[in-house]
Amino acid sequence: xxxxxxxxxxLLQLSSLELQAEIQEVLETNPLLDVEExxxxxxxxxxxxxxxxxxxPVTPDITQLENTDIPEDLPVDSKWEDTFDSQPSGVLxxxxxSDLGIERENQDDSSDSLQEHLLWxxxxxxxxxxxxxxATIIIDSISDDGYLKINLxxxxxxxxxxxxxxxxxxIEAVLHRIQHFDPVGVAARDLRECLLIQLNLYESxxxxxxxxxxxxxxxxxTLAKRDYAQIKRALKVSEEQxxxxxxxxxxxxxxxxxxxxxxxxxxxxxxxxxxxxNGKWLLSLNPDNAPRLQIAEHYAQLINxxxxxxxxxxxxxxxxxxxxxxxxxxxxxETLIKVTEAIxxxxxDFLNFGEEAMKPLVLADxxxxxxxxxxTISRVTxxxxxxxxxxxxxxxYFFSSHVSTDTxxxxxxxxxxxxxxxxxxxxxxxxxxxxxxxxxxxxxxxINVARRTIAKYRESLAIPPSNERKRLV
Numbered sequence: 001x002x003x004x005x006x007x008x009x010x011l012l013q014l015s016s017l018e019l020q021a022e023i024q025e026v027l028e029t030n031p032l033l034d035v036e037e038x039x040x041x042x043x044x045x046x047x048x049x050x051x052x053x054x055x056x057p058v059t060p061d062i063t064q065l066e067n068t069d070i071p072e073d074l075p076v077d078s079k080w081e082d083t084f085d086s087q088p089s090g091v092l093x094x095x096x097x098s099d100l101g102i103e104r105e106n107q108d109d110s111s112d113s114l115q116e117h118l119l120w121x122x123x124x125x126x127x128x129x130x131x132x133x134x135a136t137i138i139i140d141s142i143s144d145d146g147y148l149k150i151n152l153x154x155x156x157x158x159x160x161x162x163x164x165x166x167x168x169x170x171i172e173a174v175l176h177r178i179q180h181f182d183p184v185g186v187a188a189r190d191l192r193e194c195l196l197i198q199l200n201l202y203e204s205x206x207x208x209x210x211x212x213x214x215x216x217x218x219x220x221x222t223l224a225k226r227d228y229a230q231i232k233r234a235l236k237v238s239e240e241q242x243x244x245x246x247x248x249x250x251x252x253x254x255x256x257x258x259x260x261x262x263x264x265x266x267x268x269x270x271x272x273x274x275x276x277x278n279g280k281w282l283l284s285l286n287p288d289n290a291p292r293l294q295i296a297e298h299y300a301q302l303i304n305x306x307x308x309x310x311x312x313x314x315x316x317x318x319x320x321x322x323x324x325x326x327x328x329x330x331x332x333x334e335t336l337i338k339v340t341e342a343i344x345x346x347x348x349d350f351l352n353f354g355e356e357a358m359k360p361l362v363l364a365d366x367x368x369x370x371x372x373x374x375x376t377i378s379r380v381t382x383x384x385x386x387x388x389x390x391x392x393x394x395x396x397y398f399f400s401s402h403v404s405t406d407t408x409x410x411x412x413x414x415x416x417x418x419x420x421x422x423x424x425x426x427x428x429x430x431x432x433x434x435x436x437x438x439x440x441x442x443x444x445x446x447i448n449v450a451r452r453t454i455a456k457y458r459e460s461l462a463i464p465p466s467n468e469r470k471r472l473v
Contacts, residue, residue, distance in 0.1 A: 008328040012335060012376070015383040016269050016289045023290055023329075032315065032322040034296040114146065114186070114260040115139050121181045127174070130166065133159065134174045138187060146186040146257025147194070148175070183256035191254055192220050198252045206248050211235055215245055223249075226470040243472045270387035272340050274351070281344050281351060285333055286387075293329070295322055335372075339380045340395065342369045347398050351388055355418035360402030360410045403453075405446045416442070416449060417457050424463055432469040 014022060027033055112120065118139045127135060137158050141150045150158075152168045152175075159166055178187045184201050188194035195216045203209045215223065219231050223246070232242055253259070273284050303315050343366060349357035363381075367374045381395035402410040420438060427433045433441075435454040442449050455465075463469070 004324050004328070007324060008331050009379070011328050011332045013379050013382070016271050016286070016385075019290055019332075023293070026325055027293075030318050030322055030325070032296050032299050032318040033325065034294055036292040036294050112260070114142065114144065114257050117260050118142070118178065118181055118186065122178070125177065130163065131170075131174050133163070134166070134171055135178060138171075138175055138178055142187055142257065144257050145255040146183065146188070148187045148189050151189075183253070183259045185253065185256040188256075192216060194254060194256065195220075195249065195252050198256075202251075206251075208241075208245060208248070211237065211241075212245055212248055216249065224468075226467060228470075228472060239472065246472055268385055268392050270385045270392050271336060272384070272386045274340075274344055274386060274388050276351075276389070281348065283337055283340055283344065285337065290329070293326055295319070295326075335376070336380055336384065338370050339366060339372070339377060340384075340386060342366050343381075343395060343398050344386075345369075350398070351390065354390065356415050356422070358398075358400065358412040358414040358418070360412045361399050362401075363399060403447060403449055405448070411447050413457065416447065417461055419445075419447075420454065420457055421461055421463070424458075424469070427469075429469075429471045432466040434466045 011019065011022065027035070119136070122132065122135045122139065125135075134155065137155050138148065141148055141155070143149050152171050155171050156166060156168060175187060179185065179193075179197050180201070181187075185194040185197045188197060196213065199206070199209065199212055199216065206212065215231065215235060219234060222230055222234075228239070228242060231237075232239065235242070235245075237245070269289065270286055271289060273286060274281050276282075299315060299319075303312060303319060343361070344351065346361055346365065346369075347359060349359060363374045363377045366372075367377045370377075381399070384395045385392050386395060397414075400412045400414040402412055403416060405411050419442065423433060423438055423441060435451045435458065438458075439449055439451045439454050442454075458465075
């Protein structure tokens with residue numbers, strides 16, 4: 001591969017954030033590249049242009065450059081990792097809500113971690129020097145969920161020389177004080193202990209504390225298995241009373257550490273926008289992903305001198321590199337639009353009707369449609385996102401395997417997952433649908449799916465089996 005082709009493939013592989021960093025680096029190192037300062041994106045004007053061009057093919061608005069020998073397609077069979085070091089993929093995080101329904105705002109990097117939050121409370125607590133040492137070891141051994149991951153014997157051994165006279169009873173006394181720090185229940189050794197600590201704090205606000213204590217202390221595993229009949233017999237309660245007990249338990253937080261977070265939310269920036277205009281789906285590149293670049297004319301004019309000075313050679317080399325970079329950037333944008341148009345054309349039913357209308361699609365289908373190699377399609381669709389009226393999706397989301405139907409057609413695995421999700425959402429809580437029943441329902445719709453396939457799709461959706469979905473409330 002030529003260096004120019006390698007550069008084009010590398011730009012094609014980059015996500016939008018990595019592309020921005022790459023462009024910034026090139027702008028800092030190549031004086032022949034400049035940003036079009038007079039370019040201002042006007043969303044309203046762009047919408048008017050889309051309305052006027054509804055019947056015309058959509059192509060990205062890119063600065064026209066000199067003709068070069070770079071190929072329009074990049075039919076490279078070799079893997080990207082064989083030639084270049086793979087770029088680190090960005091981690092996309094979303095802020096989580098605690099089980100108590102308390103939503104925490106997006107925190108910056110200066111926010112305290114769970115350990116820092118507990119250490120701050122420890123310093124305000126009248127501990128002796130030995131107790132502070134024990135408390136520090138305990139706090140350092142707490143997981144992000146708030147649970148203590150080592151036992152008292154390990155803590156005793158971690159104290160080292162000079163603390164040989166410390167007994168486990170003293171360690172447990174320090175542990176009990178930490179367990180009542182904020183958030184309450186932190187440093188518990190298991191779920192049972194965590195819930196009992198919280199129940200002890202809120203006992204004045206909750207009815208039937210004795211029954212709740214017995215339920216959590218002795219029958220928590222049975223409750224997890226949804227064996228309500230056995231619990232009713234053991235506690236000698238009616239179904240209505242058991243329902244109230246379960247509702248009370250749901251007010252407690254099984255993961256107290258989740259209330260303290262330091263992760264900063266990173267939002268997905270779409271590469272392509274699609275909207276429906278006059279019955280057609282139109283595409284446009286996200287103008288905020290990368291600035292519009294141009295050759296810096298005031299430097300380019302200096303190259304017209306005929307001398308072979310080192311300064312002139314330096315400018316000529318940078319001019320050539322700038323032209324290749326702009327051409328590679330143009331090729332990336334054109335390829336991205338071309339592939340995305342083919343995907344949108346294949347999945348119009350999804351955009352119009354939702355996941356259940358998703359059609360089976362593989363890389364080879366798009367590669368044949370746009371006359372490119374599958375490796376190129378894979379690069380284009382990896383970590384590239386499209387903004388649609390139904391949400392933001394990675395381009396790879398639109399590819400899925402298929403299942404045959406009774407009529408000889410095919411049904412997408414994505415559509416089957418959507419149907420399963422819909423069926424589970426509408427099922428009766430006291431009598432959830434089994435995998436076999438879901439397979440029968442799909443069979444009635446002409447979709448032949450084995451029970452084990454239903455189980456695989458259900459697990460991919462993080463939906464527990466029917467016996468674990470059974471609930472009273």
